[in-house]
Amino acid sequence: MTVVTRFPPSPTGFMHIGNARTALFNFLYARHKNGKFLIRIEDTDRERHSDEAVQVILEGLEWLGLDFDNTPESQYANKQRHIDVANELLAVGKAYKCYCTPEELAEMRETAKAEGRPTAYDRRWRDKEGPDDQPFVIRVKAPLEGTMTIHDEVQGEVKVDYENLDDLILLRSDGTPTYMLAVVVDDHDMNVTHVIRGDDHLNNTFRQNVIYDALGWDKPSYAHLPLIHGPDGSKFSKRHGAVGVGEFKEMGYLPEAMNNYLLRLGWAHGDEEIMSMERAIELFDFDGMNKSAARFDYAKLESLNAHYMKEADNDRLIDLVIPLLKQLHALDVSGSARTRLQAGMDGLKDRSKTLIELAQESRFYVSNEITYDPKGDKHLNTDSFPILNQLKGDLESLNDFTTAQIEATCRDVSDTIAGGKLGKVMMPLRAALTGTDKSPSLFEAAEILGQNEVLARLQSAIDHINK
RNA sequence: GUCCCGUUCGUCUAGGGGUCUAGGACACCGCCCUUUCACGGCGGCAACACGGGUUCAAAUCCCGUACGGGACGCCA
Numbered sequence: 001m002t003v004v005t006r007f008p009p010s011p012t013g014f015m016h017i018g019n020a021r022t023a024l025f026n027f028l029y030a031r032h033k034n035g036k037f038l039i040r041i042e043d044t045d046r047e048r049h050s051d052e053a054v055q056v057i058l059e060g061l062e063w064l065g066l067d068f069d070n071t072p073e074s075q076y077a078n079k080q081r082h083i084d085v086a087n088e089l090l091a092v093g094k095a096y097k098c099y100c101t102p103e104e105l106a107e108m109r110e111t112a113k114a115e116g117r118p119t120a121y122d123r124r125w126r127d128k129e130g131p132d133d134q135p136f137v138i139r140v141k142a143p144l145e146g147t148m149t150i151h152d153e154v155q156g157e158v159k160v161d162y163e164n165l166d167d168l169i170l171l172r173s174d175g176t177p178t179y180m181l182a183v184v185v186d187d188h189d190m191n192v193t194h195v196i197r198g199d200d201h202l203n204n205t206f207r208q209n210v211i212y213d214a215l216g217w218d219k220p221s222y223a224h225l226p227l228i229h230g231p232d233g234s235k236f237s238k239r240h241g242a243v244g245v246g247e248f249k250e251m252g253y254l255p256e257a258m259n260n261y262l263l264r265l266g267w268a269h270g271d272e273e274i275m276s277m278e279r280a281i282e283l284f285d286f287d288g289m290n291k292s293a294a295r296f297d298y299a300k301l302e303s304l305n306a307h308y309m310k311e312a313d314n315d316r317l318i319d320l321v322i323p324l325l326k327q328l329h330a331l332d333v334s335g336s337a338r339t340r341l342q343a344g345m346d347g348l349k350d351r352s353k354t355l356i357e358l359a360q361e362s363r364f365y366v367s368n369e370i371t372y373d374p375k376g377d378k379h380l381n382t383d384s385f386p387i388l389n390q391l392k393g394d395l396e397s398l399n400d401f402t403t404a405q406i407e408a409t410c411r412d413v414s415d416t417i418a419g420g421k422l423g424k425v426m427m428p429l430r431a432a433l434t435g436t437d438k439s440p441s442l443f444e445a446a447e448i449l450g451q452n453e454v455l456a457r458l459q460s461a462i463d464h465i466n467k
Numbered sequence: 468g469u470c471c472c473g474u475u476c477g478u479c480u481a482g483g484g485g486u487c488u489a490g491g492a493c494a495c496c497g498c499c500c501u502u503u504c505a506c507g508g509c510g511g512c513a514a515c516a517c518g519g520g521u522u523c524a525a526a527u528c529c530c531g532u533a534c535g536g537g538a539c540g541c542c543a
Contacts, residue, residue, distance in 0.1 A: 008543090010542090010543050012543090042543060043543095044542095044543075075543095098541095100541095101541095102540090102541065105540085105541085106540090109539085109540090112468090112469085113468055113469080114468080115468090116468055116469075117468085117469070118468090118469045118470070118539080119468085119469065119470095119539060120469090120470095120539080135541095137541055155471095155472070155473095158471070158472080159471095160470070160471070161470090164469075164470055164471090164539095165470095166539095169540090169541055171541085172541040173541060174541080176541085178540095178541070178542090178543090179542070179543045180543095182543095183543090198537095199471095199472070199473095199536090199537070200536095200537055200538070201537095201538090202471065202472070202537075202538075203470075203471060203472095203537075203538040203539075204538080206471090224472090226472090226473080226536090227536075227537075229535095229536080231478080233535070233536085234535095234536090235536085235537095261479095264479065264480080264492090265479065265480095266479085266480095267480095268479085268480055268481070269481095270480095270481065270482095270491085271480085271481060271490075271491045271492075272491095273479090273480090273491075273492050273493090274492095290479095290480080291472075291473060291474095292472085292473045292474065292535090292536085293472095293473075293535085293536060293537090294478085294479065294480090295478060295479080296478095296479095297477095297478050297479065297493070297494085299478080299493060299494055300478070300479065300492080300493045300494080301493095302493090303492085303493055303494085304493085306506090310506085350505075350506050350507090351504075351505045351506065352505090353505095361505095407502095410502080411502095414502090421502095422502050423502055423503075424502095425502075426502035426503070427502075427503065429502085430502075430503060436503095436504095437503060437504075438503050438504035438505075439503070439504075440503095440504090440505090441502080441503095442502065442503085443502085
């Protein structure tokens with residue numbers, strides 16, 4: 001039988017990182033089994049629905065590379081089918097009309113809570129005929145006694161006594177189907193074989209199974225994944241910083257780093273930390289799944305991202321960093337600047353943990369307007385003045401402006417007028433060329449900038465000291 | 468309150484009765500490399516929640532306690 005998994009986001013306007021992880025696991029399992037990975041938009045709540053919100057989710061999936069095998073289905077579109085199913089159950093006596101008002105139910109719950117009893121609906125209309133002219137909801141008849149056992153792929157065997165389950169609502173008093181009904185019907189109709197979702201749904205599984213059983217349908221396999229918590233152990237929310245997939249993208253993380261991190265959060269294959277999507281598809285199974293919630297750790301994400309930055313193709317990084325240079329530093333990348341970036345990227349990408357950092361580090365290659373920050377400025381003073389002058393003269397006389405020649409020149413200046421301390425030469429030069437006190441290897445950077453530009457920047461630094 | 472789930476270094480985890488003086492990764496600390504900051508290399512710190520069982524033997528199995536999380540909607 002073909003494995004079919006599904007990702008059913010509700011269009012809330014952003015894609016929670018926890019949902020992204022759920023999507024990832026559904027994707028991986030489907031691909032691992034050579035099955036299908038489907039998308040269904042849970043838009044039964046029309047208030048919340050918007051095309052933009054759906055778009056945000058699809059963009060998130062695309063960014064992560066989680067391609068799916070259907071045109072995204074709308075749950076709302078299946079409304080009539082859900083209603084029909086509910087009416088069938090009513091017709092065969094497996095469901096019934098309940099005339100309780102919401103106020104009545106609220107009161108019922110409060111009383112039960114006060115008395116220390118379960119807050120479930122007390123089934124007062126289960127075997128009664130009601131006044132047909134009053135509003136009613138349709139509820140399933142759940143078994144009254146016994147125990148339901150589910151064999152969860154992650155959680156193992158979980159049991160709940162039927163007396164703790166109630167007769168949940170299938171159709172609201174306005175005739176619209178509830179989420180519980182819709183999910184069951186849609187999963188069945190889409191031939192979903194494996195329901196993989198957050199373990200906040202574990203309790204729902206029992207309620208949904210009641211519907212499956214009433215319908216006499218085969219139930220899917222279940223895998224309930226542990227949730228992601230914030231760094232402090234509580235529910236991962238806005239106050240922990242970023243929660244939406246789009247926000248992580250904006251923070252300069254690479255999708256492959258994101259996937260790798262999310263995968264390892266709750267799942268492991270021995271000591272393998274770094275794992276490509278291909279490898280993950282090959283290995284993924286529920287065996288490696290952990291049962292407990294994991295805390296989100298930005299530091300580890302960053303280190304993974306640093307790893308993938310080093311591995312990334314230079315042209316790809318350049319394409320990614322150009323919009324950031326514009327957006328963050330108001331810099332346009334000209335053709336010659338792009339050439340510099342290409343030449344310098346090997347030295348740049350090894351030192352950046354995120355694309356944001358990469359953009360910052362790239363600035364001195366892109367713009368010839370150097371502004372000295374305090375740390376750079378510190379090295380431009382009367383002590384370094386003669387050194388810069390000497391350097392300028394010596395570099396100007398070079399015929400081959402190559403890394404090796406530049407290095408030889410710097411060392412020579414260091415030996416003759418800086419007491420052999422190379423740092424005394426390099427730090428002022430670094431400040432002159434980059435405006436600050438840290439940068440990639442300067443011998444190479446100078447070659448990439450070119451002789452004219454290096455001399456111009458040295459002159460600017462000298463002028464700056466003179467002021 | 469009721470029901471369900473969980474608990475190995477600070478964090479993510481390996482571990483499925485003896486190979487555990489508990490392994491790896493991130494973070495942290497130190498050293499090396501070095502023109503700076505990084506990178507890289509080497510080394511260090513650091514954990515089986517607690518209490519009972521079962522067993523010749525328990526991080527691993529069972530029970531309880533504590534703590535943490537989740538669910539209890541005519542939301543999804």
